[in-house]
Amino acid sequence: MSDLPFRRVVVIGAGLMGTSVGLALRRAGVEVFLEDLDPANLRVAVSLGAGKPLLTDAGTAAETEAEVDLAVVGVPPAALGRVIADALARFPAATVTDLGSVKAAPLTDAGTHAAASLDRYVGGHPMAGSEHSGPLAARADLFDGRAWAVTAHPQSRTDAVETVEALALACGAFPVRLTPAQHDERVALVSHLPQVASTVVAGMLTGAAEDHLVLAGQGLRDVTRIAGGDPELWTQILSAxxxxxxxxxxxxxxxxHQAALTLEKLEPASSAVDDLRRSLERGVTGVGRLPGKHGARPGVFAAVPVPLPDQPGELARLFADVSAAGVNIEDVRIDHSPGTPAGLVELSVHQGAVPALLEALARHGWDVHG
Known part of the structure; x- marks a missing residue:
């Protein structure tokens, strides 16, 4: 990508997000330098190929800081404002952006720490991540097809905004322009609220008897998966x-509370049954509004369940057989069966591809039913 508005990028913070940015930019052929207060994180990120250390063993910069075109700050929310202000001072020719989950509070904090204008700063937030943390969880494709919020403020320079949008595109994402306040309102609904809801449900499991938990299926795992995120990080995000x-x-x-009242007065012929049904239908409608690939409207997909032996290489064999049939997998879920050497793989494919897929899988010996 020779037409990018940056040649040298510094990533400050080599955790999951920062290391993933480094890997994505290296994939795009960009020169990346890394910095992290934790030497272990830095070593891992460098070993993964996310970039080179910014500082040499002697503590001097490997590159002249004035030659850095873009600084990407990937530190925890509580430190964002201070590190953004520091990056503006250290890299005088660079656009500065960040990867934080909250935008208004760090912008205000950066203003209190910055010695000069914030015109080279433009907030950023890639809408991707994992319940895992640290550089070992990083991936070059983490941002592929994901939205990347670009949150300019009134003083942001036009060229700085364009540079951050180019960063998003170079990492495989698509930029979405928002104000910091708009961003915080929207992620409260689509990111922070689900985190709290998942955490509350998962917390209720701490007092459950073991013979209750053995009945847990994929639905419970889906609801509680993100509750495994770093509590310290989420404390900072939710506080901000x-x-x-x-x-x-x-x-x-x-x-x-209304749902509980409805269930309490539920009788077969009562209006409460209609209230319950409408509530469940509203949930189906909400799920249907979630965007598909690259933020586009979702397509009509069909779920094809395939029993999978719990043996090495079986998942790879299944994917190879699907690929040989010329069918694209839009999504995949794996439901493990407790106590049995098997699982169930649910392949989401376009409705029109189902007949060909079923025929191909049956031909290769998979136990499928139309």
Missing amino acids: NAEPVARLLHEVADKM
Whole structure:
């Protein structure tokens, strides 16, 4: 990507997100330098090929800091404002952006620490991640097809905004322009509220008897998966975006209370049955509104379940057989069967591809049913 508006990029913070940015930019042929307060994180990120250390063993910069075109700050939310201000001072010719989950609070904090204008700073937030943390969880394709919020403020230079949008595109994402306040309102609904809801449900499992948990299926795992995120990181995120998240939680609590009242007065011929059905239908409608690939409207997909022996190489064999049939897998879920040497793989494919897929899988010996 020789037409990119940056040649040398510094990534400050070699955790999951920063290392993934480094890997994505290296994939695009960009020269990347890395910095992290934790020497172990830095060593791992460098060993993965995410970039070179910014500082030499002697503590001097491997590159003249004035020659850095773009600085990407990937530190925890509580430190974002200070590190953004520091990056603006250290890299005087660079556009500065960040990867933080909250935008308004770090912008305000950066303003209190910065010695000069924030015109070279443009906030950024790739809408991708994992319940795992650290550089070992990083991937070059983490941002592929994902939205990347670009949150300019009134003083942001036009060329700085364009540079951050180019960063998103170079990492495989598609940029979405928002103000910092708009961003925080929207991620409160699509990211922070689900995290709290998942955490509450998972927390209820701590007092459950073992013979209850043995019945857990994929539905519970789906709901609680993101509850495995780093508690310290999420404490900082939720604290920085507390007001909009609290408002949504009150709304959810009201709806949950109404659902409980509906269930309490449920009788076969009562109007409560209709209320319950409408509530469930509203949930189906909400799921249907979630965007598909690259933020586009979702297609109509069909789920094809395939029993999978719990043996090495079976998943790879299944994917190879699907590929040989010329069918693209839009999504995949794996449901493990407790106590049995098998699982169930659910392949999401376009509705029109189902007949050919079923025929091909049956021909290769897979146990499928139309």
